[in-house]
Amino acid sequence: MEKAMKKVRIGSGSAFWGDMLDPAVELAKKGEVSYIGFDHLAELTLAIMQRMRAKDPSKGYIQDIIPWMKAILPISSRNGIKLITNAGGANPEGAAGEVTEIARDLGLAGMKMGIVTGDDIFPRLDEIRAKGWKFKNLDTGEEDIDRIRDRVVAANAYIGADEIRGCLAEGAEVVITGRVSDNALYVGPLMHEFGWNYSDEYWDRIGSAVTVGHIIECAACVTGGISNMWKVSKDPWRIGFPIAEVYENGEAIITKTEGSGGIVNQWTVKEHLVYEIMDPANYLMPDGIADFTSLKLEEIGKDRVKVTNMSGKPRPENLKVCIGYRDGFIGEGHIFFPWPDALAKAQWSQNLVRERFKMLGLEAEELRIDLIGVNVLHGEVAPLPEYDMNEVGLRIVAKTKTREMADMVRRAATHLWTAGPVGASFGVPFAPRPVISLWPTLVPREEVKTQYFIKEV
Amino acid sequence: MKVKARLNELSFARSGDKGDVSNIGLLAKSREFYEILEKEVTPTRVKNHFGSMVKGEVNIYPMPNIDALELTLSRALGGGATRTLRLDQTGKSMGQALLRMEIEVDEEILKKAKLIEEEIYNRYRNQE
Numbered sequence: 001m002e003k004a005m006k007k008v009r010i011g012s013g014s015a016f017w018g019d020m021l022d023p024a025v026e027l028a029k030k031g032e033v034s035y036i037g038f039d040h041l042a043e044l045t046l047a048i049m050q051r052m053r054a055k056d057p058s059k060g061y062i063q064d065i066i067p068w069m070k071a072i073l074p075i076s077s078r079n080g081i082k083l084i085t086n087a088g089g090a091n092p093e094g095a096a097g098e099v100t101e102i103a104r105d106l107g108l109a110g111m112k113m114g115i116v117t118g119d120d121i122f123p124r125l126d127e128i129r130a131k132g133w134k135f136k137n138l139d140t141g142e143e144d145i146d147r148i149r150d151r152v153v154a155a156n157a158y159i160g161a162d163e164i165r166g167c168l169a170e171g172a173e174v175v176i177t178g179r180v181s182d183n184a185l186y187v188g189p190l191m192h193e194f195g196w197n198y199s200d201e202y203w204d205r206i207g208s209a210v211t212v213g214h215i216i217e218c219a220a221c222v223t224g225g226i227s228n229m230w231k232v233s234k235d236p237w238r239i240g241f242p243i244a245e246v247y248e249n250g251e252a253i254i255t256k257t258e259g260s261g262g263i264v265n266q267w268t269v270k271e272h273l274v275y276e277i278m279d280p281a282n283y284l285m286p287d288g289i290a291d292f293t294s295l296k297l298e299e300i301g302k303d304r305v306k307v308t309n310m311s312g313k314p315r316p317e318n319l320k321v322c323i324g325y326r327d328g329f330i331g332e333g334h335i336f337f338p339w340p341d342a343l344a345k346a347q348w349s350q351n352l353v354r355e356r357f358k359m360l361g362l363e364a365e366e367l368r369i370d371l372i373g374v375n376v377l378h379g380e381v382a383p384l385p386e387y388d389m390n391e392v393g394l395r396i397v398a399k400t401k402t403r404e405m406a407d408m409v410r411r412a413a414t415h416l417w418t419a420g421p422v423g424a425s426f427g428v429p430f431a432p433r434p435v436i437s438l439w440p441t442l443v444p445r446e447e448v449k450t451q452y453f454i455k456e457v
Numbered sequence: 458m459k460v461k462a463r464l465n466e467l468s469f470a471r472s473g474d475k476g477d478v479s480n481i482g483l484l485a486k487s488r489e490f491y492e493i494l495e496k497e498v499t500p501t502r503v504k505n506h507f508g509s510m511v512k513g514e515v516n517i518y519p520m521p522n523i524d525a526l527e528l529t530l531s532r533a534l535g536g537g538a539t540r541t542l543r544l545d546q547t548g549k550s551m552g553q554a555l556l557r558m559e560i561e562v563d564e565e566i567l568k569k570a571k572l573i574e575e576e577i578y579n580r581y582r583n584q585e
Contacts, residue, residue: 042538043476043539044538044539047539139477139478139537226549228469229581231578232578263581267469270482270484270523270525271471271482272471273482273523273525274481274482275471275473275480275482277480277482278478279516279518279529280518280527281518292520292522293519293520293521295523296522327540330542366542368542370544377544377550377554378550378553378554378557379510379554380507381508381554381557382554397542399540435539435540436540437537437539438476438537438539438540
């Protein structure tokens with residue numbers, strides 16, 4: 001690569017709500033990055049955040065933003081690193097309030113924050129439905145949302161990087177969003193730095209940004225975490241977070257914080273390229289469609305993989321929307337059986353529980369009794385062992401309409417404590433849990449009114 | 458002579474979820490193995506392998522640029538992570554379940570597979 005070519009180093013500081021903080025701090029200290037993206041939202045998170053906000057209007061954001069900002073802001077402000085986080089959840093303004101106080105305590109008066117809103121379309125569902133848009137379910141094919149409308153608790157569009165770019169252009173050092181696509185946390189800074197925009201001239205470049213964002217957005221998942229390279233990952237207890245060094249021509253080098261644990265090689269990058277992508281030639285993101293079937297990978301040194309020939313297509317007309325709705329309860333219980341005849345004891349108990357449910361009149365939409373240590377993960381694909389196993393667990397779980405029925409399931413497991421075979425060992429009892437089901441769907445882009453504003457500390 | 462090989466011997470896998478769709482990436486351990494996988498790993502065989510665990514259709518997308526196949530298994534995760542009764546709510550173990558699938562290969566391929574896997578790990582062991 002030519003020396004004169006502009007490059008940007010961008011890192012990933014979190015893959016989920018509850019992720020490790022220490023590698024993010026290490027990344028800010030030693031990563032020599034200009035930007036760090038933080039993803040804290042999973043599909044269910046917004047429903048949880050909406051519930052928090054309903055109880056207390058000042059809440060509804062990811063509380064982790066407090067310890068995270070306390071640990072990272074002192075370093076990022078010194079090193080000139082900009083932070084982009086979706087910890088705003090259902091209340092980005094509320095999160096910004098917290099960050100303001102933290103920044104003041106740190107003596108960062110004058111720091112600019114960008115706040116992105118507009119992903120929450122819950123208040124506008126009926127208005128959009130009234131125009132004839134039925135929110136067809138992408139998983140089940142069900143045409144109309146009406147059946148579940150009165151049980152909906154959250155509806156958020158996965159918005160793109162437009163507003164993040166706006167915040168950065170106005171000098172924001174911290175950008176706080178709600179449900180932007182995880183990917184946009186990375187696409188935003190890259191488009192801003194390189195002046196790429198949503199036009200025919202730049203779809204391949206945006207394709208690069210989407211691809212690079214995808215590769216690093218799950219943090220440790222590309223640096224040796226959940227990897228086939230686990231056997232050769234260095235000091236995995238201090239795994240490093242990933243960094244993409246992105247060039248103006250759309251090429252990139254994937255690496256990680258210098259001196260950190262873990263591993264980056266062609267296999268860890270490939271593993272992440274194929275991770276949760278559906279059709280690899282059409283990886284749909286709000287900012288563009290990336291084609292993962294043209295790119296080339298090359299190991300150019302220890303923990304350094306070069307990615308070239310990335311490509312893209314224009315962004316889709318519609319945005320993905322995740323609608324959460326109340327959908328009954330799950331009751332669950334576990335119990336464990338020791339040698340001798342552990343498997344036989346578990347199977348005998350499986351039958352006991354089924355018969356008991358019949359007798360008690362359990363009303364379950366779905367009942368599942370798995371053998372822990374045998375088939376709880378691989379189901380019928382796993383063969384039954386032919387030796388006398390050390391121990392086997394029973395996992396009893398059912399989905400029910402009511403909390404009472406879910407409780408019957410939980411209790412049935414506890415009854416094996418006294419009615420089960422000899423040696424039956426009880427674990428910790430579970431409480432019945434309410435279920436929020438998801439209704440994945442689309443909404444026309446023009447129905448989602450995104451905006452940003454800047455707040456000064 | 459043709460012998461049975463598990464996909465585990467020719468490939469690595471990584472899996473996750475998109476709603477109720479299990480996404481599995483199958484990474485061939487060599488170019489030669491990719492060509493075998495591309496022919497032998499078919500939607501019908503994969504669907505049969507998983508039996509009642511996969512209620513919808515199986516699609517397979519080739520990625521010859523990185524010697525990988527992307528598989529999508531619809532209606533395979535009990536309705537999706539937030540409402541499923543599966544312990545593995547997001548289907549992280551589905552890729553490993555796929556690696557149990559058997560295909561027929563030449564005996565020499567099986568011998569090669571062992572060497573290739575060793576080579577891969579050796580390259581990164583104590584890398585400076």
